[in-house]
Amino acid sequence: MPTPIKMPALSPTMEEGTLAKWLVKEGDQVSAGDIMAEIETDKATMEFEAVDEGTIVKIEVPEGTEGVKVGTVIATLAGEDEDPEEAKAASGSGEEEKPSEDSADEEKETPAKAKPAGEEKKAPEDKSEDAAPEKPKTPAAPQAxxxxxxxxxxxxxxxxxxxxxxxxxxxxxxxxxxxxxxxxxxxxxxxPAKDTAKDTDGAKAPAKAPAGSDLGAPYEAIKLNNVRKVIARRLTEAKQTIPHIYLTVDVRLDALLKLRGELNASLEADGVKLSVNDLLIKALARALQRVPQCNVSFQGDELYQYQRQDVSVAVAAPSGLITPIVVDAGRKGLAEISTEMKELAGKAKEGKLQPHEYQGGTASLSNLGMFGTKQFDAVINPPQAMIMAVGAGEKRPHVIDGALGVATMMSATGSFDHRAIDGVDGAQLMDAFRQLVENPMGLVV
The missing domain is CATH 4.10.320.10 (E3-binding domain)
Structure with missing residues (x-):
């Protein structure tokens, strides 16, 4: 019997996806582990591997198809001992099984609605010759x-x-x-045809306003991918449902930059080069260890306080923002965090992150300092209860030992879910973060 290849669930929350690209064609031989397709989920574009050996005898869903439900048969595979032509016929692709083109065209996406038990389809009633002919119904506008x-x-x-x-x-x-x-x-x-529907008074109903506005300027309509749609939905929900509170501190970076230079000199032989972001990940994790009441999430009638500091780090990928996770960052050394973060960022930019590498996290870090951004307020990534936003390090006038001098300063802003974290607790976390950055030996012990 031929083997149906079904749309996989590539994440726990995935219900449907877009079959972005087929990397095989009908007649191709595949082995277990071969990449067959690229599937766009609600998080990222991921590769779909073959789990069996055989021949692709039929591709059921063409590439570019959106809204393919998990479990839908997307292709048919003939085993090594099967005849491909017989397998293709057995897959239900024979001509005798095809309905007319027009009916098939409509039925592919619209399953028949179930009728109550005992209800049968009634034949149309005979009409007398004197009966007025029924007016043809105007086709409804396409529903979205x-x-x-x-x-x-x-x-x-x-x-x-x-x-x-x-x-x-x-x-x-x-x-x-x-x-x-x-x-x-x-x-x-x-x-599109204008709506000439009339209201009860016989006058033409006013035309509906368009969903969006072109603002009178030339534009190109760019279709949203699944990732961008999820980002839009989640961030809208976050701002609508989470009462954000923002706390900002200015942090002196000179000691951290000096330590980074010394560590990189000693780690050069091991091929490790620490970034400022690596040290900030560690600083946030250690701050959460010191102020565990901020390492929480709001869960309705309960508050979850986590025993591990899993830091989600915002990374710009081609399909949109994604947050790979440095698991247990509080217990990991700087070299391990640096190596892991480089690998995760590379996979994020190639769209190859696995679900366990970006789902979860107990707190987030977003760094826009490399773009010269001085300070910004980040949106919380639910169900997390806080995110740290850090800006660029820059030379600023600063009081040093009672005298005005110049120091490398950075602004850091914490966004906190006020349902789960009180302002004083958030302030304690920000102070712990500042102390760890300004006295960075606490990051290596």
């Missing part, structure tokens, strides 16, 4: 599922080939679904 226009897969492929914007096509299928005939009849660049 979230941000997605409802259209059949075949209609989407034809629209892509013709360069059509599906939002400008009026659907004639069930519930306004766009089907093959609609996109074949549409012309590229044609605006």
């Amino acid at each position: 599922d979230g941000d997605r226009v409802i259209a059949s897969p075949l209609a989407r492929r034809i629209a892509e080939q013709k360069g059509l914007d599906l939002s400008a096509v009026k659907g004639s299928g069930p519930n306004g679904r766009i089907v093959k005939a609609d996109v074949e009849a549409a012309e590229p660049g044609k605006a």
